[in-house]
Amino acid sequence: MAWRRPLGLSRRRGLLLATTIGLCGACSLTLETTRFRDGSTRADVSADRFDERAVDIVAQDAVALDADARTQADVAAEAETGSGCSDGMTLCQGRCVATLTDNSNCGRCGMICGVVHNAEVMCSAGACVFRCAAGFADCNMRADDGCEVQLGTPANCARCGDTCAVGVPVCQRTTGGTFVCATGCDVGLANCDGSCANLASDPLHCGTCSTVCPTPPNSRPSCFGTCGITCLTGFGNCDASRLNGCEANLLTSATNCGACGRVCPSGMICTAGACACPTGLTLCGSRCVNIASDPANCGTCTRTCPSGGNGSATCVGGMCRLACATGFGNCNGNASDGCEADLRRDLMNCGGCGVSCATTGACVASACMTVTACMLPRVMCGAICTDTATDPMNCGACGSVCSGGVAAGCSGGACLTACTAGMINCGRGCTSLLTDRTNCGGCGLVCPTGFECGAGTCANCGLSGLGCCATAPACAMGLICGAGSTCR
Numbered sequence: 001m002a003w004r005r006p007l008g009l010s011r012r013r014g015l016l017l018a019t020t021i022g023l024c025g026a027c028s029l030t031l032e033t034t035r036f037r038d039g040s041t042r043a044d045v046s047a048d049r050f051d052e053r054a055v056d057i058v059a060q061d062a063v064a065l066d067a068d069a070r071t072q073a074d075v076a077a078e079a080e081t082g083s084g085c086s087d088g089m090t091l092c093q094g095r096c097v098a099t100l101t102d103n104s105n106c107g108r109c110g111m112i113c114g115v116v117h118n119a120e121v122m123c124s125a126g127a128c129v130f131r132c133a134a135g136f137a138d139c140n141m142r143a144d145d146g147c148e149v150q151l152g153t154p155a156n157c158a159r160c161g162d163t164c165a166v167g168v169p170v171c172q173r174t175t176g177g178t179f180v181c182a183t184g185c186d187v188g189l190a191n192c193d194g195s196c197a198n199l200a201s202d203p204l205h206c207g208t209c210s211t212v213c214p215t216p217p218n219s220r221p222s223c224f225g226t227c228g229i230t231c232l233t234g235f236g237n238c239d240a241s242r243l244n245g246c247e248a249n250l251l252t253s254a255t256n257c258g259a260c261g262r263v264c265p266s267g268m269i270c271t272a273g274a275c276a277c278p279t280g281l282t283l284c285g286s287r288c289v290n291i292a293s294d295p296a297n298c299g300t301c302t303r304t305c306p307s308g309g310n311g312s313a314t315c316v317g318g319m320c321r322l323a324c325a326t327g328f329g330n331c332n333g334n335a336s337d338g339c340e341a342d343l344r345r346d347l348m349n350c351g352g353c354g355v356s357c358a359t360t361g362a363c364v365a366s367a368c369m370t371v372t373a374c375m376l377p378r379v380m381c382g383a384i385c386t387d388t389a390t391d392p393m394n395c396g397a398c399g400s401v402c403s404g405g406v407a408a409g410c411s412g413g414a415c416l417t418a419c420t421a422g423m424i425n426c427g428r429g430c431t432s433l434l435t436d437r438t439n440c441g442g443c444g445l446v447c448p449t450g451f452e453c454g455a456g457t458c459a460n461c462g463l464s465g466l467g468c469c470a471t472a473p474a475c476a477m478g479l480i481c482g483a484g485s486t487c488r
Contacts (some may be wrong), residue, residue, distance in 0.1 A: 034383045072284050093271060093279045100126045102270040103234060104251055112251075115218065116187035117146025120233055133220050134177070135204070150204060164194065172196030200225050216245025234273070236260045308338025327366065329353045345384070389413045 008313070014173035033338055085096035092109035099105050103113045106123035113121045113128035116134040121128060132138055132147035139149040139160035151154050154164040157171035157179045166183035170191055172182050185196035186284050192209035199205055203213035206223035209415040213221035213228070218235035222228040231237055231246035238248040238260035248256040250273050255263050256271035264275035267288045277288035284291070284301035290313070291297050295305040299318035306320070307313040310328040312322045324339035331341040331353035341349040343366050348356050348364035357368035364375075364385060381398035388394050392402040395410035402415035409425075419430035424443065427447045431439055438446050440453035447458035 093276070094278050094282065095271060095274070097272065100124075102272055103128075115232065116143060117148065118215070118220070119147045122233070152195055152197075152204075154181075157181050170194050170196055203227065214242075216242060218246040218249075291315075295320070306335050308335055309340070311339040 001098040043316070088098060088100070089096040090099045090105070090109065092105045094119040097109075099107055099111075100107070100125050103121070103123045106113050106128050107109060107126035107153075111128075113123055115121065116130040117132040119132050119138075121130040123129075128144065130146075136147035137149045137151055137156065137160050139156065140149045142148075149160060149161070150226050151157065152171055152173060154169065154171050156162060157164050158181075162179075162181075168181035168183055170182050170185055171179050171194060172185055172189060173179055173196070174304045181278050182196070185191045188198065189196040190205065190209060192201050192205045195205070196391040197205035197209065199207055199209070201208055201223050203221035203223040205211065206213050206221075206227050207225060211227070213223055215221050216229060218232050220232065222230045227242070229237065229242055229245060234248035234249065234251045236248045236250050236256055236259065236343045236431075237246045238256045241247075248260060250256055250260075252270050254268070254270045254275075255261075256335065257264050257275050262275075264270050265286060267277070267281075268275045268283075269278050270276075275452035277283050280287040280290060280292075282291045282297070282301065284294075284297045289301075291299055291301070291398045295313040295315045297306050298304060298315035298320050305313035305315055308322055311324040311330065314323045320335065322335050322339060324330055324475045328339035329343050329349060329352065330339045331346075331349045334340075340352060343351055343353075345347055345363050345365050347358070348354075350357045351366035351369050355368070357363045360368040362369045362380060362385060375385070377389065378387050379398070381388070381391075381394045386394050386398075387396065388396055388400075389412055390410050392410040392415065394400060395402045395415050396413035400415075402410055404434070416425045419425050423430040423432055424439075425431075433439055433441055433443070435453050437451065437453040437458070440447050440458050441456035447453050
């Protein structure tokens with residue numbers, strides 16, 4: 001059978017019959033159909049003749065199908081980079097689809113062709129059209145009840161209103177698949193109230209004349225000696241139960257996307273039988289991400305935004321940006337060195353990039369201040385507030401630089417001397433921890449009265465009964481011990 005193709009729009013309201021065949025999300029779109037142009041009436045049109053004619057099934061508001069029906073993300077993406085779709089394709093929810101033939105986007109994005117009873121529906125030339133299943137016809141010209149008449153009966157044998165008269169009282173199917181009125185049923189066929197039926201394959205007389213196979217949702221009945229079902233296009237019997245028909249919508253089910261058991265990865269949805277990312281997201285590897293805000297896929301997949309020092313990477317509108325830590329700023333505009341400016345004390349970027357403290361001479365706590373603004377014990381040395389008790393560049397006074405600079409150190413406003421190997425500065429010049437009784441074995445470790453320091457250990461050889469350790473070079477009262485000897 002041929003699909004019913006839409007003709008030109010008729011604006012004569014007297015010829016229009018309203019029906020709902022297209023669905024758009026939660027809303028419904030009212031469509032219209034006309035009578036045949038040749039004036040055929042509902043009662044005398046056969047299934048074959050009906051299929052050979054075209055019926056208008058068009059949107060009631062015959063407006064241009066344009067970008068208004070698409071998502072804002074689709075429109076914005078096309079405006080910025082172009083749709084990226086080939087000729088004849090349209091960007092719908094982030095996917096390129098053929099709106100001339102796509103049942104989920106028929107004529108425009110989001111227009112879903114609905115279900116018609118005892119018929120198959122498809123998108124042709126951007127319009128939802130249907131054709132009756134074999135053995136059925138739409139005799140009342142109303143799409144809201146689909147193909148409501150069963151053919152092959154004495155009342156509607158080959159077509160709507162084709163009545164088998166006296167002399168040819170039965171209706172039987174020919175080898176070519178059509179129905180004709182006959183004097184009797186052929187061998188192998190049963191006469192079921194004037195209808196010649198093959199009880200092994202006829203779903204209207206399956207096994208017996210009185211057994212009519214049920215038509216569960218989204219299916220057509222079938223018969224192989226016992227009743228079965230055949231799923232309509234876009235549906236599947238994924239739970240293997242005839243009772244609820246073809247319960248799975250293969251066009252939208254995330255667990256049966258395009259076929260039973262085909263599960264879309266986490267975060268993806270099923271659109272027109274294919275797993276896809278939700279609107280506004282892009283598939284990067286195996287994940288759906290927002291390339292407008294994902295620092296790991298900024299603007300396009302795998303483009304990673306650098307983080308830099310004192311800041312973290314962000315993506316804004318598909319462009320890499322740095323989110324600086326509090327008190328820092330990316331004042332040179334170079335993300336590779338991070339947020340390089342310390343806004344708390346930088347004279348040229350005090351509290352914000354480009355804010356200069358040249359007239360006041362100091363930046364303290366992100367604010368320009370004069371010399372008197374330094375908090376004690378800090379004082380103003382040049383353009384900075386510093387503590388002269390510990391600053392080796394201003395040790396004891398502004399401009400007093402310790403020999404060796406920062407490496408030398410400053411303590412109590414006095415420079416710490418840089419010592420030779422084996423010596424250490426414990427605050428009062430260089431000394432040896434091996435022999436200095438005030439720093440014996442470590443700075444500040446003082447030997448008791450009468451004890452001396454040898455090899456970093458305090459010892460007293462003047463006490464009775466104490467021997468002189470071989471490692472101790474000196475004893476009390478000036479006595480010197482030899483190797484292994486004792487004090488006398």
